Amino acid sequence: MTQASVNVVGEVVGAIDEPGVLVLLGVTPADTQRQAEVLAEKIWNLRMLEDEASCASTNAPLLVVSQFTLYGDVRKGRRPSWTKAAGRDHSEPLYEYFVEYLRKLGARVETGVFGAEMEVSLVNSGPFTLIVDTDDLPA
Structure with missing residues (x-):
């Protein structure tokens, strides 16, 4: 990804103007802080950028x-059913924990606004998109 941004009510609240990663984070009722840590570490270290670089190795x-x-x-x-998605009382704290854990790892992190009506823009290189599910990662 070469560029991404999030707008809320016409205002940019988070943006990346250089190669990096846009993470669309979904949370289920069964997800835990430990899973958020494992996911953050996986995404931070995954060699998915140009020349097999990671966010960690390039500070992307x-x-x-x-x-x-x-x-x-x-x-x-x-009509879609949302029964597999966690409610706000579980998902918002876990979303915030995920973001803070990435920052603890040394990541530069921009965010949207949890629960807001957001417009997400993306310039995707390739395109290149991955689904990383905590159910597929070691605990």
Whole structure:
């Protein structure tokens, strides 16, 4: 990704203007702080940038945006179900913990506004997109 930004009510609240990573973070009711740590470490160290570099090795920035719709279930009917997405009381603290843990690792992190109606813009190189699920990572 070469550029990304988040707008809330016409105002840019988070932006990256250089190669980095846009993280759309979804949270389930079963997710834990330990899983957030493992996920943050994985994303921070994953060699997914140009020349197999990582955010950690290049100090590339991350833009982290809460995205409960990642857990939308469309298998039944014509309307998505959000039953697999955690409610705000669980997901907001875990989202904030994830962001702070990335910063503790040394990451430069921009964010959206949790729960806000956001407009997310992205210039994707490649395109290159990964799904990283904590269910697929070691505990």
